[in-house]
């Protein structure tokens with residue numbers, strides 16, 4: 001673990017996130033939630049990237065991460081959630097929810113449950129920013145799995161318990177588009193991942209609750 005790299009890499013990610021969302025929302029007086037905040041890699045930088053008229057929240061299902069964040073990161077309100085919904089936030093309370101590499105560790109059943117919950121907690125016109133394992137990751141699939149992926153399905157590699165980073169799911173764009181459609185969420189932008197420095201990047205989805 002390179003702690004310096006982990007810390008310094010969070011700031012450009014926070015800036016990258018804000019740049020993308022700024023196309024659709026002005027960062028003034030917003031409630032912003034990092035769903036699956038981990039050890040706060042991104043959310044810890046947000047108060048310095050956008051102005052302090054905004055309120056910052058983080059949530060994760062890993063008790064140790066949430067405890068550490070709550071004890072060490074000021075100006076951000078952290079909560080614990082379960083592997084399954086709900087979140088400990090009111091309906092229609094968030095302007096922005098982002099989840100960086102969270103759906104990538106969930107089963108199909110929880111894709112449905114979480115999309116419904118994220119929609120509930122988001123305000124009308126709120127923005128959801130999510131990342132998935134799209135086409136550039138599909139080379140990790142077996143030929144039989146690739147057929148399923150290409151037909152618009154979710155493919156899951158359940159090497160560990162759901163939620164763990166070794167439980168990996170692959171969201172074909174068609175699957176994810178249909179998921180948004182099912183919950184009446186409008187896709188504002190889909191940016192397919194590219195290969196950067198020989199590493200496949202995740203797809204980005206910017207979505208709005210109508």
Ligand SMILES: C[S@@+](CC[C@H](N)C(=O)[O-])C[C@H]1O[C@@H](n2cnc3c(N)ncnc32)[C@H](O)[C@@H]1O
Pocket residue numbers: 035036037038039041042059060061062065081082083084099100101102105162163164165
């Ligand atoms: C790959 S890490 C990404 C962490 C963080 N988003 C980042 O970019 O640094 C995945 C995170 O998702 C969390 N996670 C997995 N399933 C979750 C769930 N159902 N609800 C909330 N967090 C979850 C894990 O505990 C972990 O912190």
